[in-house]
Amino acid sequence: MALRTGVADGQMNPPMYIILGSLYEVQDYLTLANIQYSDQFLVGNSEMIAGWDDELRSAFMEAVAEANHNAREHNEEQVEARIAYLEEQGMEVIRPSEEELAAFREIGQPAYLEWLGERDIEQRWIDMALEDAGMSGLLD
Structure with missing residues (x-):
C-alpha cells in the first residue's frame, strides 16, 4: 500500500518476493544490486543433537550442509526466470x-x-x- 500511495518510493526484496507480493503492480523498476545476502539455516534441538553418537551427528550435519547447498543452488537457478517474468509484467530491470x-x-x-x-x-x-x-x- 505504501508503494501504491507514494508513501514509499521503493523497497528491497529479491525477485521471488516481488512476485509473491505482486509488487510489480506498483513498482516500475528493479535494480539488480545483489546487495542482500540470504542465509539458509536449520533450527534444531541442540540437546537432542548433543545426545546423538558421533556417527549420527556427523551424518546429520552432512545432510544439513547438502540440503543448504541444494536449496541455494535451486534458488539461484530460478532467479533469471523470475527476473524475466518481472520484465514481462512491465518492470524495467536495471543491471548495474x-x-x-x-x-x-x-x-x-x-x-x-x-x-x-x-x-x-x-x-x-x-x-x-x-x-x-x-x-x-x-x-x-
Whole structure:
C-alpha cells in the first residue's frame, strides 16, 4: 500500500518476493544490486543433537550442509526466470556494471557495518555472517 500511495518510493526484496507480493503492480523498476545476502539455516534441538553418537551427528550435519547447498543452488537457478517474468509484467530491470556495484559497496558497506555495531549484535555473529558470505576481508 505504501508503494501504491507514494508513501514509499521503493523497497528491497529479491525477485521471488516481488512476485509473491505482486509488487510489480506498483513498482516500475528493479535494480539488480545483489546487495542482500540470504542465509539458509536449520533450527534444531541442540540437546537432542548433543545426545546423538558421533556417527549420527556427523551424518546429520552432512545432510544439513547438502540440503543448504541444494536449496541455494535451486534458488539461484530460478532467479533469471523470475527476473524475466518481472520484465514481462512491465518492470524495467536495471543491471548495474561491476564498477557501479563496487562504488556502491565502497560507500555502503562501512555504513552498514557501523549500523550493525550500534544494534548490540555480538561481533561473532557479524563475523560468521561475513565469513559465510565470502566477505571476511571486511573484518580487517
